[in-house]
Amino acid sequence: MKRHLTARAIVIGILGLLVITASSMYVALRMGALPWPTIFVTVLSMAVLKKARASTLQEINVTHTIMSSGAMVAGGLAFTIPGLWMLNPDAVFPPMSLITLAVVGAILGTLFSALLRKRLIVEEELPYPMGIAAFNTLKASEEGGSGAKTLFTSMGGSVIFTLLRDAWGKIPALLTPFGGNALVPSFSFWVSPMAAGIGAIIGPVYALFWFGGAIFGYYLLTPVGIRTGLFGDMAAADVFRQNLGIGLMIGTGLGVFIHALFSKILRPKTLEEKPKKSQRTLFLISLVLLLAVILLSLGTELGFVEALVLIVGIYLTTYLSGMLTGQTGINPMEIFGILVLLVIRLISRPSLLASFSIAAVVAVACGLTGDVMNDLKSGHLLGTNPRDQILGEGIGGVIGAVVSVIVLLAMKHAFGGFGTAL
Numbered sequence: 233m234k235r236h237l238t239a240r241a242i243v244i245g246i247l248g249l250l251v252i253t254a255s256s257m258y259v260a261l262r263m264g265a266l267p268w269p270t271i272f273v274t275v276l277s278m279a280v281l282k283k284a285r286a287s288t289l290q291e292i293n294v295t296h297t298i299m300s301s302g303a304m305v306a307g308g309l310a311f312t313i314p315g316l317w318m319l320n321p322d323a324v325f326p327p328m329s330l331i332t333l334a335v336v337g338a339i340l341g342t343l344f345s346a347l348l349r350k351r352l353i354v355e356e357e358l359p360y361p362m363g364i365a366a367f368n369t370l371k372a373s374e375e376g377g378s379g380a381k382t383l384f385t386s387m388g389g390s391v392i393f394t395l396l397r398d399a400w401g402k403i404p405a406l407l408t409p410f411g412g413n414a415l416v417p418s419f420s421f422w423v424s425p426m427a428a429g430i431g432a433i434i435g436p437v438y439a440l441f442w443f444g445g446a447i448f449g450y451y452l453l454t455p456v457g458i459r460t461g462l463f464g465d466m467a468a469a470d471v472f473r474q475n476l477g478i479g480l481m482i483g484t485g486l487g488v489f490i491h492a493l494f495s496k497i498l499r500p501k502t503l504e505e506k507p508k509k510s511q512r513t514l515f516l517i518s519l520v521l522l523l524a525v526i527l528l529s530l531g532t533e534l535g536f537v538e539a540l541v542l543i544v545g546i547y548l549t550t551y552l553s554g555m556l557t558g559q560t561g562i563n564p565m566e567i568f569g570i571l572v573l574l575v576i577r578l579i580s581r582p583s584l585l586a587s588f589s590i591a592a593v594v595a596v597a598c599g600l601t602g603d604v605m606n607d608l609k610s611g612h613l614l615g616t617n618p619r620d621q622i623l624g625e626g627i628g629g630v631i632g633a634v635v636s637v638i639v640l641l642a643m644k645h646a647f648g649g650f651g652t653a654l
Contacts, residue, residue, distance in 0.1 A: 236290040237620035244280055245298025245624065246631060248273060253302030253632045257639040260310035261650065266303065267426075268561070270362040270606050271387075273299040274369050282373065289370045290616040296366065297607040298624040302632020304565070304599030305338050309636050311566040312592040314650035316584065325585065330637045332531035333589055336524050337596030338629030340543065343520055344550040344597070345604035346622045352605065353612050358558025359435065363609025370614065390425040397423065415455040417466065438559050449473045478567060482552060528593070533586040538576055542590055545572035546597045553598035554605045563602035569594040600629050 252269055260266040277296040281287040313330070316323050352358050372384070397403040405423055412418035431439040453476075454469040456462075463469040521543060528539035549568035557563045569591030576582060576590055604625050611621045644650065 234290075234617065235620060236288070236294045236617050237624050238291055238294075240281070240284070241291050241295040241624070242298065242627070244277065245295045245628060248276060248295075248299035249302050249628050249632055250635060252299055253306050253635045254639045256303040257306040257310055257636055258643070260307045261314065261640075261643060264311075266307040266310070268362045268603075268606065269300045269303045270296070270366050270603070271369060274366040274610075278370065278373055289374055289614055290611075292370060293366075293607070293611050293614050293616045294620050294624050297604075297611070297621045298628040300603055300607065301338075301600065301625045301628030302635055304563075304603045305334060305596050305629055305632045306636040306639070308337060308565050308569075308594075308596035308599040309334060309592055309640055312569055312595050313588060313640065314644075316588040317644065317650050320584065323585065325588075327637065327641060329532045329589070330592075330641075331634055332527055333593045334596055334633035334637055335630055336527050337546075337593040338600055338633045339520065339626065340524055340546050340593075341550060341597035341600030342604060342622060342626040342629050343517065344547055345554065345601045345608070345625070346618075347517075348551055348554050348601075348605070349608050349618060349622075352554050352558055353609055356558075358555065358609075359438070360558045360606050360609035361429075361561040362557075363606040364613070365429070366606070366610040367613040370610070386425075386429075390429075393425050414466070415458050417450050417454060419451070442560060445477070449477065478571075481556065482571060486548070486552075532589050533583060534589060535580070538580050538582060538586070538590070541576050541579065542572065542593065545575060546594055549594055549598050550601040553601045557602040557605055558609070563598065565595040565598040565602070566591070568598045596633070600625070 252273060256266055256269065273296040274292075277292045277299060281292050281295060309330075313325065316325060353360070372382075393403065397405055403423060406420045407423060408418055408420040410416075410419040450473070453473060454463070454466070457469050457472070458466070463472060524543060525536070525539045528534045528542065529536045534542065549572060553563055553565065553568060572594045573582075573587055573590045577587075582590060604622070607621055607625065608618060610616075611618060
């Protein structure tokens with residue numbers, strides 16, 4: 233397969249990566265949320281490379297893969313590490329330990345995404361709405377005509393709509409036909425072209441199940457539970473509903489994972505060269521995992537056993553992260569970090585610093601997985617060399633990890649702490 237990871241793609245991708253990663257860290261800390269950078273970096277890469285000599289859509293695809301790889305690494309750190317300083321403002325987190333956590337998370341996220349690509353993208357054909365949107369953007373730029381006109385008209389309209397809503401306050405962000413009462417929560421519509429676009433991409437099956445879960449949780453389970461005395465008040469119902477949702481989500485993912493594992497074990501091997509290839513791959517994977525255990529054990533607050541359990545947890549949660557991102561476009565990376573931390577606390581008693589380290593490395597790996605899988609989806613549709621994409625993502629993820637730590641510590645130094653004052 234033709235190489236699409238060019239020197240030009242690497243240089244442009246890294247330059248964009250520096251800006252996107254730094255801005256993503258600020259946005260995540262400031263807003264407590266981080267939108268996917270996929271479409272923005274796709275348009276930016278296209279604008280830079282489209283007129284370049286002998287450029288291809290696949291080269292542009294690899295460029296925006298590199299450019300976006302640090303954003304979710306920044307998100308993984310931003311959604312976990314500041315909690316340490318909120319609990320203990322005087323806590324000291326050694327910069328090299330923080331860099332080690334971020335780099336290991338980025339490497340493991342890239343590795344496990346490469347292993348999951350065939351299952352989630354090729355075999356299950358999950359939609360990955362952001363990946364499809366990036367693909368459509370690139371194809372529209374090449375084909376022109378009505379497709380490009382529709383895409384860029386809708387993009388421009390969305391920009392204007394969002395400015396009218398958020399910057400100038402001319403359009404309400406929420407429509408609330410029912411304000412709620414002691415039994416039933418309020419019923420609101422989020423006025424968002426982005427959410428409507430995601431629904432249009434993922435299709436009615438995923439969208440309706442998502443909507444059905446919200447209706448069940450908020451407008452059936454909550455009022456019935458309060459009425460029957462199962463919940464004392466709305467706050468107790470909210471806690472139960474959130475735990476129920478996370479449990480259903482994680483349990484479903486584990487069930488799918490176990491089914492896939494047994495299917496792979498029981499599937500007969502038909503190609504003679506397949507075992508040799510698997511042995512080489514297994515050796516490389518084992519080497520990376522061994523290095524990860526060593527780095528976590530020697531370079532952070534984690535012990536050897538904690539590092540081993542952590543890596544197993546990262547593999548499981550990156551699978552769940554890839555599956556959820558593919559189905560809904562949502563990636564609750566910090567939730568996965570908390571989940572793995574709770575499991576490790578059943579067998580160990582990590583310190584406060586080690587606890588946040590565990591949550592952070594899981595969140596970084598899962599965050600990067602969501603980004604990688606979106607990029608691999610667009611690459612699959614475009615015919616981009618997946619090895620080039622994965623290598624580019626790995627390069628960008630490691631650089632993004634270092635940049636994210638530098639920006640996080642710089643912001644802590646500048647603002648003096650984290651919380652409502654930031």
